[in-house]
Amino acid sequence: MTHNRLPVRPGEVIDRETSLAFTWNGRPHTGLRGDTIASALAADGVEVFARSMKYKRRRGIMTADHWDPNLSVQVGDEPNVRAGSRRLVAGMEVSAQNVWPSLKFDIGAANQLVGRFLSPGFYYKTFMRPKWLWHHLYQTILRRFAPGGRIHWETSTHGAYDKRYAHPDVLVAGGGPAGMGAAIAAAEAGASVMLVEHEPELGGHLRWGDAEDLTALADLLAAVQSHPGIEVLVDSTVTGRYDHNWIAVMQRSHEVAPERLIKARAGSLVVAPGLIERPYVFAGNDTPGVMLSGAVRRLINLWAVKPGSRAVVLSANPEGDAAIADLEAAGVEIVAALDARVGEDIVEVEGRGRVRRAVLGDGRTVAADLVVLGTGWTAPTSLLNMAGDRPVYDPTAARYFPNQLPDNVLATGGITGNGSTVELVAHGSATGTLAANRALRNRHERRSSTARARSPEGPMPESLQDTRVPLARTPHPECYRSSSHGMVDFSEDVSSKDLFQASGEGFDSIELMKRYTTATMGPSQGKLETVNAAAVLAEARSMDMVDIGTTVWRPPFAPISLGALAGRIFEPIRRSALQDWHEAHGASPLLAGQWVRPDHYGDPVGEARNVRENVGIIDVTPLGKLDLRGPDVAKLLELVYVNRWQKLEIGRVRYGTMVAEDGVVSDDGVTGRLGEDHYLMTTTSSGAGAVWEMLEDYLQTYRPEWNVHVTAVTGGLTSINVAGPRCRDLLLRLVEDVDLSPEAFPYFHVRRGRVAGVSGCIIWRIGFTGELSYELHVPSGHALHVWESLIANGEDLGIRPFGVESQRILRLEKGHYIVGQDTDGLTKAPSAGLGGLVKLDKHDTLGLPELRASYARTDLPVLVAIQTDDPEIVPMEADQIVDGDSNRILGRITSSRMSPTLGRSVCLGQVDPSLAAAGSKVTILLVNGHRVSGTVQEHHAHVDPEGVRQNA
Amino acid sequence: MPDIEFKSPIAHGPVSAPDGSVSLEDETSTTKVVVRAATGTAAAADLGVPYGQSRLRADGTLVCGTRPGEWTLFAAAGRATEVAASVDTDGFVNVVDVTHGRAMMRVSGPKATAMLAKVCDIDLTDDMAPDGAVFSGSVAKVTCDLLRSDWRGEVSYLISCERSFGNYLFATLADASTEFGAELPTGLDIH
Amino acid sequence: MARHGYTYSAGKLIKHGLTRGDWPRMWRRPEARSSYDVVIVGGGLHGLATAYYLAADHGMTNIAVLDKGYLGGGGSGRNTAIVRSNYLTPEGVAFYDRSLALYNSMTQELNLNVMFSRRGHLTLAHTDSALRTMHWRAEVNKLQGIDSSVIDPQEVKKEAPSLDISADTRYPILGALFHPPGGIVRHDAVVWGYARAADHLGVHMLQETEVLDILCEGGEGPDGKGTGGRVTGVRTNRGDISAPAVVNCTAGWASLISNMAGVPLPITTHPLQAAVTEPCKVFLPTVVVSGSLHVYVSQTDRGELVFGASVDPVGTYRVNGTLEFTEELAGHVLELMPGISKMRLMRQWSGLCDMTPDYSPVMGTTQVDGYFVDVGWGTYGFKAGPVAGETMAETIATGRDADLIAPFTINRFTEGDLVGEKGAAAVGH
Amino acid sequence: MIVVNCPHCGPRNSSDLRPCGEVTSRPDPATASLSEWRTYLYMRENPSGWVTEAWYCRSGCRRYFTIERNTATNETRRSEAS
Ligand SMILES: Cc1cc2nc3c(=O)[nH]c(=O)nc-3n(C[C@H](O)[C@H](O)[C@H](O)COP(=O)(O)OP(=O)(O)OC[C@H]3O[C@@H](n4cnc5c(N)ncnc54)[C@H](O)[C@@H]3O)c2cc1C
Ligand SMILES: NC(=O)c1ccc[n+]([C@@H]2O[C@H](COP(=O)([O-])OP(=O)(O)OC[C@H]3O[C@@H](n4cnc5c(N)ncnc54)[C@H](O)[C@@H]3O)[C@@H](O)[C@H]2O)c1
Numbered sequence A: 001m002t003h004n005r006l007p008v009r010p011g012e013v014i015d016r017e018t019s020l021a022f023t024w025n026g027r028p029h030t031g032l033r034g035d036t037i038a039s040a041l042a043a044d045g046v047e048v049f050a051r052s053m054k055y056k057r058r059r060g061i062m063t064a065d066h067w068d069p070n071l072s073v074q075v076g077d078e079p080n081v082r083a084g085s086r087r088l089v090a091g092m093e094v095s096a097q098n099v100w101p102s103l104k105f106d107i108g109a110a111n112q113l114v115g116r117f118l119s120p121g122f123y124y125k126t127f128m129r130p131k132w133l134w135h136h137l138y139q140t141i142l143r144r145f146a147p148g149g150r151i152h153w154e155t156s157t158h159g160a161y162d163k164r165y166a167h168p169d170v171l172v173a174g175g176g177p178a179g180m181g182a183a184i185a186a187a188e189a190g191a192s193v194m195l196v197e198h199e200p201e202l203g204g205h206l207r208w209g210d211a212e213d214l215t216a217l218a219d220l221l222a223a224v225q226s227h228p229g230i231e232v233l234v235d236s237t238v239t240g241r242y243d244h245n246w247i248a249v250m251q252r253s254h255e256v257a258p259e260r261l262i263k264a265r266a267g268s269l270v271v272a273p274g275l276i277e278r279p280y281v282f283a284g285n286d287t288p289g290v291m292l293s294g295a296v297r298r299l300i301n302l303w304a305v306k307p308g309s310r311a312v313v314l315s316a317n318p319e320g321d322a323a324i325a326d327l328e329a330a331g332v333e334i335v336a337a338l339d340a341r342v343g344e345d346i347v348e349v350e351g352r353g354r355v356r357r358a359v360l361g362d363g364r365t366v367a368a369d370l371v372v373l374g375t376g377w378t379a380p381t382s383l384l385n386m387a388g389d390r391p392v393y394d395p396t397a398a399r400y401f402p403n404q405l406p407d408n409v410l411a412t413g414g415i416t417g418n419g420s421t422v423e424l425v426a427h428g429s430a431t432g433t434l435a436a437n438r439a440l441r442n443r444h445e446r447r448s449s450t451a452r453a454r455s456p457e458g459p460m461p462e463s464l465q466d467t468r469v470p471l472a473r474t475p476h477p478e479c480y481r482s483s484s485h486g487m488v489d490f491s492e493d494v495s496s497k498d499l500f501q502a503s504g505e506g507f508d509s510i511e512l513m514k515r516y517t518t519a520t521m522g523p524s525q526g527k528l529e530t531v532n533a534a535a536v537l538a539e540a541r542s543m544d545m546v547d548i549g550t551t552v553w554r555p556p557f558a559p560i561s562l563g564a565l566a567g568r569i570f571e572p573i574r575r576s577a578l579q580d581w582h583e584a585h586g587a588s589p590l591l592a593g594q595w596v597r598p599d600h601y602g603d604p605v606g607e608a609r610n611v612r613e614n615v616g617i618i619d620v621t622p623l624g625k626l627d628l629r630g631p632d633v634a635k636l637l638e639l640v641y642v643n644r645w646q647k648l649e650i651g652r653v654r655y656g657t658m659v660a661e662d663g664v665v666s667d668d669g670v671t672g673r674l675g676e677d678h679y680l681m682t683t684t685s686s687g688a689g690a691v692w693e694m695l696e697d698y699l700q701t702y703r704p705e706w707n708v709h710v711t712a713v714t715g716g717l718t719s720i721n722v723a724g725p726r727c728r729d730l731l732l733r734l735v736e737d738v739d740l741s742p743e744a745f746p747y748f749h750v751r752r753g754r755v756a757g758v759s760g761c762i763i764w765r766i767g768f769t770g771e772l773s774y775e776l777h778v779p780s781g782h783a784l785h786v787w788e789s790l791i792a793n794g795e796d797l798g799i800r801p802f803g804v805e806s807q808r809i810l811r812l813e814k815g816h817y818i819v820g821q822d823t824d825g826l827t828k829a830p831s832a833g834l835g836g837l838v839k840l841d842k843h844d845t846l847g848l849p850e851l852r853a854s855y856a857r858t859d860l861p862v863l864v865a866i867q868t869d870d871p872e873i874v875p876m877e878a879d880q881i882v883d884g885d886s887n888r889i890l891g892r893i894t895s896s897r898m899s900p901t902l903g904r905s906v907c908l909g910q911v912d913p914s915l916a917a918a919g920s921k922v923t924i925l926l927v928n929g930h931r932v933s934g935t936v937q938e939h940h941a942h943v944d945p946e947g948v949r950q951n952a
Numbered sequence B: 001m002p003d004i005e006f007k008s009p010i011a012h013g014p015v016s017a018p019d020g021s022v023s024l025e026d027e028t029s030t031t032k033v034v035v036r037a038a039t040g041t042a043a044a045a046d047l048g049v050p051y052g053q054s055r056l057r058a059d060g061t062l063v064c065g066t067r068p069g070e071w072t073l074f075a076a077a078g079r080a081t082e083v084a085a086s087v088d089t090d091g092f093v094n095v096v097d098v099t100h101g102r103a104m105m106r107v108s109g110p111k112a113t114a115m116l117a118k119v120c121d122i123d124l125t126d127d128m129a130p131d132g133a134v135f136s137g138s139v140a141k142v143t144c145d146l147l148r149s150d151w152r153g154e155v156s157y158l159i160s161c162e163r164s165f166g167n168y169l170f171a172t173l174a175d176a177s178t179e180f181g182a183e184l185p186t187g188l189d190i191h
Numbered sequence C: 001m002a003r004h005g006y007t008y009s010a011g012k013l014i015k016h017g018l019t020r021g022d023w024p025r026m027w028r029r030p031e032a033r034s035s036y037d038v039v040i041v042g043g044g045l046h047g048l049a050t051a052y053y054l055a056a057d058h059g060m061t062n063i064a065v066l067d068k069g070y071l072g073g074g075g076s077g078r079n080t081a082i083v084r085s086n087y088l089t090p091e092g093v094a095f096y097d098r099s100l101a102l103y104n105s106m107t108q109e110l111n112l113n114v115m116f117s118r119r120g121h122l123t124l125a126h127t128d129s130a131l132r133t134m135h136w137r138a139e140v141n142k143l144q145g146i147d148s149s150v151i152d153p154q155e156v157k158k159e160a161p162s163l164d165i166s167a168d169t170r171y172p173i174l175g176a177l178f179h180p181p182g183g184i185v186r187h188d189a190v191v192w193g194y195a196r197a198a199d200h201l202g203v204h205m206l207q208e209t210e211v212l213d214i215l216c217e218g219g220e221g222p223d224g225k226g227t228g229g230r231v232t233g234v235r236t237n238r239g240d241i242s243a244p245a246v247v248n249c250t251a252g253w254a255s256l257i258s259n260m261a262g263v264p265l266p267i268t269t270h271p272l273q274a275a276v277t278e279p280c281k282v283f284l285p286t287v288v289v290s291g292s293l294h295v296y297v298s299q300t301d302r303g304e305l306v307f308g309a310s311v312d313p314v315g316t317y318r319v320n321g322t323l324e325f326t327e328e329l330a331g332h333v334l335e336l337m338p339g340i341s342k343m344r345l346m347r348q349w350s351g352l353c354d355m356t357p358d359y360s361p362v363m364g365t366t367q368v369d370g371y372f373v374d375v376g377w378g379t380y381g382f383k384a385g386p387v388a389g390e391t392m393a394e395t396i397a398t399g400r401d402a403d404l405i406a407p408f409t410i411n412r413f414t415e416g417d418l419v420g421e422k423g424a425a426a427v428g429h
Numbered sequence D: 001m002i003v004v005n006c007p008h009c010g011p012r013n014s015s016d017l018r019p020c021g022e023v024t025s026r027p028d029p030a031t032a033s034l035s036e037w038r039t040y041l042y043m044r045e046n047p048s049g050w051v052t053e054a055w056y057c058r059s060g061c062r063r064y065f066t067i068e069r070n071t072a073t074n075e076t077r078r079s080e081a082s
């Protein structure tokens, strides 16, 4: 049982009244509320938590916090949980990762015996012969050694993750004394503040400090909590600083989601992350029982856990010294207190599952079960690097310091220097005031330049000078490596010896060394190992640390789950006013871009046949629709379409093709003239947005003197195509004030009128199906009424709704091409068969130079209609057209269907110009490998090339 | 055509938290008229509010400066013709009734701003978006026009989007409101 | 003669393990000469491969490869390392197929295990039109003798069990283009393999040497640059180096270098981002790509998932990455594999891509004599590195554009035809 | 996510806008030679440093405008309505 739990400690965060049961490798354990997984297990006497990646060495607690490389565990279906920081929850099923068959006995530990052969990059130098073995055997074995936990993709689901935005004036990363000081001062100065602390409580290092620290903490806490301008987020991490202070905050244990991403645009970012303690390199430095000073202080003071019984302490700083005091208070015997400042050292630790002996610098060997290292700090400059800073190494203080920061990023606290709590708070305060000042100036500027904002009261606040007295850089010995070799990267199992070897092989810049040895590439991302790696390289190359540099810190500062990054997935879906009806009537849904629409209602072929025989209706609302008004619309149309528009009369509709500036066919549709200065343009469904933006571009930047207003009306007008020989009979029953006779309302004309009692409908005679047809554009709030009226009134005429699939069949029978299907990213106007439509003498078409060039060419592919000689064979779309028996490609089928009207297959295809003439024979390679012959047709239309039906 | 029902794209009734912290209602039937008027026209002068701001006209029409040179006029349902007729169309001025083209919903309550902060990246603090502010932006990936229009003494926003997105947007906002205690109507599907 | 240095083998590993003897350097840090026969700007895969093939195939060894940073520090060290040859156009297929063949024999040729994992490459189709493009690619590929076919959702599930193939998702998997010879390669090892071999053959690799200007004479532009001119050397942060031939292999920085020679390029530089998760036990056997969701994912032998996406919309030379990339990536990955939401992203980074209008490179001779380009590699230049090196070496040694690169010369932007790969633009890698 | 200063809307997240690339000058399509036209279509300065580029305020005011942006740092300055 909890034999390592100490009597009550003044700053402990555990609730001794509430015990929590959980399991570790299947065995029951209990901990207390407030425990981390690691502290609970340590209290229960667990010493080994994991096996290392490569050599499968036993590993125990080293830093007892989030960054502890030895404490990644599996919790239920969640892999790689940081036992050093994850709070215990009742019922957790915790197990060790990366072990087989068990933590105690791991077969892979045999790797330790052959370790000397597994030098860095060994895999690059072997497994090369015989060649085939690599693929089949070596690789399979290597993949078995992948470290980490297990992801249960079969059963896990994307849970309830969440996100939100925030706009604080000042965002403070780090809730230690400096960060709290900054938050209070910034709020006092009138800024809105978000204070983010990675750990579950504010306070930073004060939390495990002495009585004086705890008092100071209580005061700071009271001040923070009483200030309404400060939003405090604990158990939350600032994981990234992106351009223009776009800040990612990961909020854990929020009630609505296990993790929640906050995206904050901060006026100022105050970086107050304190320091991360760094390990010391010597033989056996990864043995369970070797801990950093912060780990023992946290264990003792936060969770009342006794970390060992006989300790050797190597201290280079006051925190190391404080650890000695804490250990003594916890009843741990100090067998050797070594002072690194006077050159005392530790050379080696012996023991496998636990430290047994330590060999000291003076040659003594002492028995101990705990070795505590207070040997120095790594400045977590991650967020500063993301802001463009390149921190500089200071040999006197033996760590890196910020160098040049943009105005909106400020650093304070331990990352910038040393000081007493009072000095840290003072520096934090001054930083907070400065940060607030800059943020408030920024707010002032934003308020004056943003149309919707309340104009700022009063003048812009004066810019404060940065008059902060820098914190001292207390001298600190450069403690990196003892006289022996040891681990540098604990999660990657990379030793200082490996780094020496890499340097000798030519990987002698820190970046190459990293990539060859993988040092700093594991889950802790350099937080513990970067500085030691640089120091070892400096030693290997006999260079100064200053000239070695470091590897690059990149986001995230702490790993983020994919679920949290994804959050709620927003996928807008567009529905026409009729979609509910379609669904209620058996439509099979088709997702086309953002639209959901009926693919068919169960019988696409029958639906298509019904259009040829009776009358069908289809919802074509997704067609892009732009309302164009103004005296210069015709000029605009001339500019964007390849054909002529100046003479389009009121009441007429015309088809047009758009060609981009590079001559490629980009969109098509019809445009009708509704009034003197009023037109309605339709575009393809997928091109609607792009065409709108293009029109605005030309109107705003190319011809700003033209007067045209463009309004997107796609969803406002529900578009219904009524098609088939009996469609006029149907509309005669419903259309009130328009003469529908062929003479009064011929093909390619437009009228406005009332349909089924709904006024304001636009009716034009066009259609994709090749039948007599009318397209109705109905105000959407009344569209369902019109649709239902059509269905009801058409019953005796054989009306049936049809979907996209039937329309595809019908349009192919009629030989209408689809931009993007029958054309591709390089199709020029002549290839699409636009022939006579294009007017090369127009002066204001932006594709003109390319259009001319393309018409001068004779080698461009041509879009033609093709019929297979065997009418039963329906090629697949994208089947290739080849040169006889050879593999030379001469074109491809772009559209293909069985035609219910003709009872044979019909195709469109792009072919080499040599095959474009009517009657040309083509060879089509089917997907089953057979080659079949086909014939190029005279017209694109397989059905009714003369247009008798549509003109009826 | 008074007998023909105006159908909203939003298939759900109002959503609200029992404690009133946030509520969401469909207001699609509101009359919405877009006016585009070149500078110097009488219409531009009459409408009178600059881009980004709004005002309530004596006839009960809410005039919003939705874009430079563009205004959206909101009025009670069924008043489109009347509202359109109120605009002086002298010069390069165009009036388009978009009542059918845009879905509209109202979000109100003390948590309305917090709810919107989950789906919209625009700074909605009182300084940056005071009562009466008009702006456009992306809400849950749909481009919307927004109007801060406090109502019955409560923070409130009118949000309008292309009609076909209406149902999606309403459902998504309802989902975002659940954090503040809102209960989803049965059958409400986020997608 | 051996094309590489000290021979590596399992025996050598044992020997060095037992004796604890030092391994020899893979390459030197040489002193720069004042002149070379060829100066290659850019010590990425393309520059190093070009140097290697110049030395190995054409006997030219008085060559310097200059890099402003460390070897492979550009795109070559940051890419998702996907190789395949199932391109859309016959030109593309022929080119990339040769590259794949070189990758196949590279481990043995360079005597460095580049860990080519031929694990199969799946390009998912979520729409009918994507399926049509897949079929188009498969058919073109088959005609060129490439192993590539369209498979149905059940077969997809067999190749990558963690994919969700249910039909009612927002982006249902309707099928995939399956390309068994595709896979991933240890990108750094390729760079180091070429560097080691080139060093052995006498090539100088000058790291931390930045080209500041290209020296020219006789051209119509200022300082003798531009059309009709001739290259005489380069100016670097460590002094001038003269050379009659200068090769631009600087990928994302290609425009900056080319502008120095007065040769404008049809290139814009956009960051392409990538990310890795923490390691997990291996569960994803193939490379999975979804063009419409902009996701590229594979799992390394070390257990991390490596993700790529499409280029950032905003062009910039800044490589610090964006949060949106990770958000969108995660969202899209979870659409494909909803069961992995508890995996954690560990690091994101980005590299610069030299994008051309037709998703194809710009290679070969230019209007300036002695100035060669091997640029425009966008998001797909890793798989092409070996063949690009081989054909560029031939072009430089002979002064004539090699046959395989004829479709890719710069002239196509003023005279000829763009390459048709844009048709399959949705699949960048 | 960079901030782009729209001259009409004020600072906005770049996701609300569409980048349209460096500003180039379009020759007159009626008279341009093919090579002039293609130089306009394809060739770019693509500098590392300050560049004038066009943006479209897609989710905001729907106006095109230009800003200067430093492509080495993503700093922006001077935005102008077009
Ligand atoms: C995230 C990402 C993922 C990718 N994924 C894939 C993939 O899966 N498959 C694929 O095929 N391709 C992929 N690519 C593309 C591929 O990485 C590149 O096309 C390829 O690496 C280019 O190689 P390179 O040798 O031409 O250029 P680089 O490797 O970029 O080398 C250019 C070198 O030029 C140097 N340089 C620049 N300016 C100067 C100067 N003035 N003086 C001296 N030196 C200079 C740079 O330091 C750099 O080292 C990806 C790219 C990225 C960024
Ligand atoms: N770190 C120690 O163990 C320790 C102990 C005693 C004294 N000191 C001294 O105290 C000074 C440090 O004081 P301080 O106030 O600057 O730091 P601090 O270490 O007291 O507090 C910093 C806090 O920032 C949090 N943090 C770090 N990165 C974060 C991120 N990205 N997001 C959210 N939270 C983050 C940490 O969890 C920590 O609680 C130094 O001078 C140091 O020498 C440090």
Ligand SMILES: Cc1cc2nc3c(=O)[nH]c(=O)nc-3n(C[C@H](O)[C@H](O)[C@H](O)COP(=O)(O)O)c2cc1C
Residues within 6 Å of the ligand: A520, A521, A522, A525, A551, A552, A554, C077, C078, C079, C080, C081, C187, C276, C304, C306, C347, C348, C349, C350
């Ligand atoms: C295929 C591939 C896999 C990578 N795997 C890891 C990894 O496991 N751990 C890690 O820290 N970085 C990994 N990286 C990223 C590198 O650390 C680094 O970010 C990248 O090379 C870009 O360099 P930079 O971040 O120094 O700019 C990987 C990169 C690539 C290309």
Ligand SMILES: [Zn+2]
Residues within 6 Å of the ligand: D006, D007, D008, D009, D010, D057, D060, D061, D062, D063
């Ligand atoms: Zn704007």
